[in-house]
Amino acid sequence: MISECSMPEITRLSGGCDWIDLDFVERERTPRSAMKLGIQLHVAGLSLSNTISILDTLGVERSRKAVHDWVQKADLQLDGGATPEHVAVDESVIRINDQQYWLYAAVDPATNHFLHIRLFSSYTTALTEIFLRELREKHDVDDALFLVDDADWLQTALQRHGLDFRYERHGNRNSVERIFREIKRRTSSFSNCFSHVDPSTAETWLHTFAVWHNATN
Template sequence: MQEPDRLIECSDFPELEFVEREATPEPAMKLGIQLHLAGLSLSDTVPVLEGLGVNRCRTTVQNWIQKADLQPAEGHDPNHVVVDETVIQVNDQRYWLYAAVDPDTNRLLHVRLYPTRTTALTEMFLAELKEKHLVDDALFLVDGAPWLQAACHHHGLRFQYNTHGNRNSVERVFKELKRRTNAFANHFSATPETAETWLQSFAVCWNQLI
């Protein structure tokens, strides 16, 4: 792992809009958020902050992530987009994490968490994706899921059935995300809204590290 002060110096992390209400210096908050999202557990993040003279508990670091409300940067113009979903467990309930990835850069373009997977929810996901990025001319790479293909058709998006090749990019993202959620005993002990905020923050960190 890089030295904590080097992470702060090299960071192009988004500005935190809530810092005026916090006693902790913004660089320390950014570092705590980054370290946790990049792979450290909350228990391992706290001692790093203590080494900087910032004594905070695990819940405080977790609250920073929620207050930051980070979102992947908008305005990308990809040639291809991979869309897929995977199961995420929140407490005792199964939810579906939808993700859109640019396979040429491996950047996460958009992520959302839904209680189920339907054509209507997939159409909603794609509508939000279109609002955030220039994807009307992109080729969407989808698997055989009928709701994905139907939603692309509804929005007039070009799509191609693909189970290998460029679609592996989203599988790599999901694999890393599964590795990270293993730190929470393979599930989130949180509300769906809290889990979704963490996942969107993870997307920001992922895009920085790739």
């Protein structure tokens, strides 16, 4: 799925693997500790090839596909129940098989944690409303102040949901922009592009990345 990449976030591996749920495992021949380490290494910055090389030094011989499948089967999701005072919202382009997709993200500026992410094939007011509805189902954000850029579709969707928002170019909105830069840095080795995967596979990886990010910040 992913070609060789750098290791900008490996220093954050000391945080442990408690954020990884392996309930999907039934009769897996790989020790759970090795599976958690493989998922953590890959999401934190190692390529699949480098991840299996490290596992090999620990006496665990598995394929690149095995590590890829661990990430997909774990299907990690962000926790709900937050009550942020501010919510920074933005979208960024992610390429999948040479086609553009839009990654929507909502971030709590006070914690720099992801609240919700979604991958869409376009950016429209209707899709933005789906994103906001899902965000409201997961978290108590009705009284939050949304920090947005000048995207018309986003402001229109917020108005339709009766949510307060403020145009903010810098300030607290920098949190979501920093996180998007982190995603792009993490994917920079494959030109911010997922190859030979479908959108749902890419979105699962992005959800796993978001869970890891929250657990290590």
